Amino acid sequence: MVTKPLTKNIDMSRPPLDINAYEANDGYQSIKAIAAGLSPGDVLQVVKDSGLKGRGGAGFPTGLKWSFVPQGDNAPKQKYFVVNADEMEPGTFKDRLLMEGDPHLLLEGMILGSYTIQASVAYIFLRGEYKASENTLRQAISEAYDKGYLGKNILNTGFDLDIILHTSAGRYICGEETALLNALEGKRANPRAKPPFPQVSGLWGKPTIVNNVETVCNLPGILTYGVDWYHGLTEGIDHGTKLFGISGRVKTPGCWELPLGVTIREVIEKYGGGMREGYGLRAFLPGGGSTDFMLPEHLDLPFDYDEIAKVGSRLATGTMILLDDKTCPVGMIGNLMKFFAHESCGFCTPCRDGLPWVDEIFNEFESGRGSEKDLQILHEHVDYLGPGRTFCALAPGATAPLGSGLRIFAEDFHRHIKEKRCPYKH
Amino acid sequence: MSENLIATTAIKARQLSEEEIKEIEHELELYPDKQAVGLEALKIVQKHQGWVSDESLLAISKYLDLPVADLESVATFFNLVYRQPVGKNVILFCNSVSCWIMGCDEMRTHINDKLGVDFGGTTEDGRFTFLPVPCLGDCDRAPVMMVGDDLHRNLTPEKINQIISDYQGKA
Numbered sequence: 001m002v003t004k005p006l007t008k009n010i011d012m013s014r015p016p017l018d019i020n021a022y023e024a025n026d027g028y029q030s031i032k033a034i035a036a037g038l039s040p041g042d043v044l045q046v047v048k049d050s051g052l053k054g055r056g057g058a059g060f061p062t063g064l065k066w067s068f069v070p071q072g073d074n075a076p077k078q079k080y081f082v083v084n085a086d087e088m089e090p091g092t093f094k095d096r097l098l099m100e101g102d103p104h105l106l107l108e109g110m111i112l113g114s115y116t117i118q119a120s121v122a123y124i125f126l127r128g129e130y131k132a133s134e135n136t137l138r139q140a141i142s143e144a145y146d147k148g149y150l151g152k153n154i155l156n157t158g159f160d161l162d163i164i165l166h167t168s169a170g171r172y173i174c175g176e177e178t179a180l181l182n183a184l185e186g187k188r189a190n191p192r193a194k195p196p197f198p199q200v201s202g203l204w205g206k207p208t209i210v211n212n213v214e215t216v217c218n219l220p221g222i223l224t225y226g227v228d229w230y231h232g233l234t235e236g237i238d239h240g241t242k243l244f245g246i247s248g249r250v251k252t253p254g255c256w257e258l259p260l261g262v263t264i265r266e267v268i269e270k271y272g273g274g275m276r277e278g279y280g281l282r283a284f285l286p287g288g289g290s291t292d293f294m295l296p297e298h299l300d301l302p303f304d305y306d307e308i309a310k311v312g313s314r315l316a317t318g319t320m321i322l323l324d325d326k327t328c329p330v331g332m333i334g335n336l337m338k339f340f341a342h343e344s345c346g347f348c349t350p351c352r353d354g355l356p357w358v359d360e361i362f363n364e365f366e367s368g369r370g371s372e373k374d375l376q377i378l379h380e381h382v383d384y385l386g387p388g389r390t391f392c393a394l395a396p397g398a399t400a401p402l403g404s405g406l407r408i409f410a411e412d413f414h415r416h417i418k419e420k421r422c423p424y425k426h
Numbered sequence: 427m428s429e430n431l432i433a434t435t436a437i438k439a440r441q442l443s444e445e446e447i448k449e450i451e452h453e454l455e456l457y458p459d460k461q462a463v464g465l466e467a468l469k470i471v472q473k474h475q476g477w478v479s480d481e482s483l484l485a486i487s488k489y490l491d492l493p494v495a496d497l498e499s500v501a502t503f504f505n506l507v508y509r510q511p512v513g514k515n516v517i518l519f520c521n522s523v524s525c526w527i528m529g530c531d532e533m534r535t536h537i538n539d540k541l542g543v544d545f546g547g548t549t550e551d552g553r554f555t556f557l558p559v560p561c562l563g564d565c566d567r568a569p570v571m572m573v574g575d576d577l578h579r580n581l582t583p584e585k586i587n588q589i590i591s592d593y594q595g596k597a
Binding site (some may be wrong): 087088089090091092093095096127128129130131132164166167168169170171172183184185186187188189204245246247248249253254255289319321322323324327331332335336339342343345 | 456457458459460461462463464465466468469496499500503504505506507518521522523524526527528559560561562563564565566567568572575576577
């Protein structure tokens with residue numbers, strides 16, 4: 001039985017499988033199933049039944065998202081399927097693995113998604129810095145055209161699909177789906193107001209689905225091996241496997257495909273090899289830079305969406321960033337704030353003006369000039385930049401490590417004030 | 427109508443090369459309108475010219491019939507579109523959280539000492555421009571940086587010396 005549907009073909013010591021080798025390992029079976037009569041409604045039902053949740057960060061059920069796209073004779077003729085491959089969340093390196101390790105898996109998933117919503121054009125919105133991914137994807141796309149999985153009348157189904165690789169030029173906000181659509185249209189990538197949601201009015205005003213790379217890579221397995229198999233991959237409430245990663249001072253940092261619901265301890269100790277000699281685990285961000293800090297006391301929690309939410313954080317991208325006991329937590333949060341301040345699109349005031357202010361205060365702490373008043377201002381910004389105050393989720397994302405960090409590391413902030421220096425610097 | 431002259435400075439659009447036009451035309455086939463090709467055209471011109479000068483910006487504006495202001499708002503938005511001349515090799519140095527935890531500040535100082543330039547600077551010989559870049563997505567091998575299109579991982583001062591001398595050796 002296949003237990004690692006996302007990474008079964010991946011071996012980074014060699015180039016990715018070409019289309020023939022990919023086909024030989026159950027590849028493009030789901031497209032052949034479409035050719036044999038599977039309807040868009042059938043695929044949608046299977047994806048709904050699978051319980052697949054979006055792997056980009058929000059964890060929204062994929063089948064439900066797709067079901068909002070208008071279908072039938074009165075639906076707009078042109079629809080779009082877009083893959084969000086703008087991986088730029090600090091500490092996140094999972095989509096790169098999928099695109100460089102097995103690009104055909106992504107293409108197969110895109111054909112499935114496009115067929116389901118009846119989109120004849122699909123874009124991959126790829127981060128400009130991901131040069132190796134660009135090369136593997138271009139090669140795979142060209143192979144898929146040659147074999148008739150892309151283009152006109154795919155496998156005599158009457159379904160047409162073109163996949164276009166769009167390479168961006170580096171801005172975090174493009175990962176926000178409405179900003180991504182503006183960027184694809186060639187506009188400055190500010191987020192759009194919702195509603196209307198992209199499923200109804202997205203790219204060039206047409207119904208559009210935007211899914212994360214890892215989400216799309218889940219689809220071929222679900223269609224090829226079935227919902228029961230998919231549910232059998234996990235024991236907990238969430239279904240399927242997930243790429244989990246660790247960066248920071250563990251012995252063997254990396255990225256592994258594991259069943260959702262695996263304990264955090266297992267990921268860190270078994271796969272990450274535990275902390276390096278001389279370092280203890282102080283805290284960690286479970287799913288990238290815009291998640292709340294969690295503590296060693298949470299290590300035995302299962303890594304699934306609801307369990308992480310119960311302790312006030314988010315599974316999000318599933319790539320953990322570990323803070324060790326020799327690294328300054330104030331410095332770490334300051335680094336994140338600098339990132340968010342830099343990557344704010346500048347469209348709405350709390351984010352544009354608030355984040356640089358926060359960043360500036362962290363610089364003061366770093367240089368030993370932080371005060372109680374500054375600390376108070378930081379606390380206020382957790383509210384000013386929080387959910388509902390801003391146009392999109394960038395600033396609320398920044399308040400996740402900020403708010404939880406101010407609470408958990410209060411003592412460290414006070415020491416910076418009292419000792420007029422960073423106590424971690426020798 | 428697009429402008430092809432900045433009145434205050436009298437800067438005029440340059441002529442796009444045949445190669446640039448060919449590549450822009452190819453992109454135009456992939457999108458339903460010209461605006462969507464704006465960023466692609468900026469990147470194409472940058473690939474050939476090294477950066478996007480006012481003359482190039484005006485040329486694209488003229489060719490795609492896009493307002494200069496709209497194109498400029500896109501050009502200045504993206505980290506990887508250079509509106510100033512850059513060196514032959516651009517060093518994109520990741521200074522986001524995982525690389526920071528793994529000691530990228532020391533590596534930055536090392537590069538600064540070695541090249542004599544810090545973030546935003548270009549070496550006197552025009553060989554390197556040193557820029558920070560948000561998380562490069564290779565965090566399990568931090569600290570990392572790109573030089574041109576190549577990614578360099580698990581950086582140490584020794585490794586950086588080697589990389590820099592490799593590039594200095596290139597013609």
